[in-house]
């Protein structure tokens with residue numbers, strides 16, 4: 505066997521023994537919270553399409569029209585010939601959304617984090633990040649080569665202690681957190697973090713992947729990145745910041761310079777989604793009130809459209825997910841490495857398209873299966 509096939513086989517066995525080997529499953533999502541898997545229909549509580557915009561007729565129409573005008577692909581990276589006219593419009597919309605001088609759209613949220621962080625930070629610099637930040641933030645930090653320390657989740661006292669002890673030893677300092685934590689659904693104290701950053705001559709950057717379109721942050725970080733793949737229902741990343749920083753990213757962010765621009769249809773879809781979010785604020789309110797109803801029924805905390813049900817061991821979470829499938833609900837078990845060891849959970853996400861009766865049937869099923877605390 506070729507050496508890497510050998511390695512792959514061994515590693516896959518290890519994962520299998522841990523019950524962590526995974527595979528893709530073809531899933532056909534429909535309008536609303538419905539999907540079909542292995543010929544059966546389920547109500548999904550695992551999509552990040554919080555507002556149901558992935559199938560919204562105006563969004564689909566905007567994509568279709570751009571597809572016919574500009575074609576399927578962008579043809580090149582943005583600095584070459586890929587910067588089609590739709591970008592200007594979306595970037596102006598995003599700067600306005602986030603209250604910044606400028607914005608830049610980039611391939612995906614993942615690509616944004618692994619490109620922007622290394623563009624900003626290098627080996628003489630210091631990065632402080634919340635213990636629970638997303639994998640792509642950690643990858644961006646590693647690529648940057650900067651000194652890196654984590655502070656406890658939302659632990660302002662520990663962040664301040666690290667700033668006090670370490671800030672003076674480095675040139676630049678970047679603090680990284682998420683506005684809404686992707687696996688826990690709770691919120692970062694952005695206002696206090698920004699004050700701390702300014703007090704210590706540091707820059708605060710937030711990842712708003714799960715907040716955008718759902719929850720306005722209590723304060724605006726110096727650099728705000730995010731994605732159109734969650735509440736906006738499409739695909740693509742963005743960063744909003746000062747004109748100087750955006751110009752700097754245009755010249756230094758490798759994922760922007762060396763990767764083909766987003767397809768025109770996706771850029772047009774994102775602009776249509778952002779407009780719909782503003783035109784229909786009731787969509788976000790509905791997603792949040794659905795999450796609130798679920799949490800209230802089960803006595804859980806709720807801060808956003810994400811509500812975790814903590815189960816601990818991997819096997820408990822996978823068994824719980826299987827039990828709910830039998831009731832017609834798709835909820836994925838979230839296990840390490842996506843979350844810390846011993847904190848496997850079901851992560852429920854709520855959409856404006858869930859109906860009250862679906863949520864009440866779901867909470868009843870959770871109680872019947874003995875999963876409620």
Ligand SMILES: *Cc1c(COP(=O)(O)O)cnc(C)c1O
Pocket residue numbers: 612613614615638640682686711713714731732733739740741
């Ligand atoms: C989903 C997610 C990303 C990645 O965004 P994509 O556009 O899907 O690549 C980045 N950060 C967080 C916190 C996310 O949840």
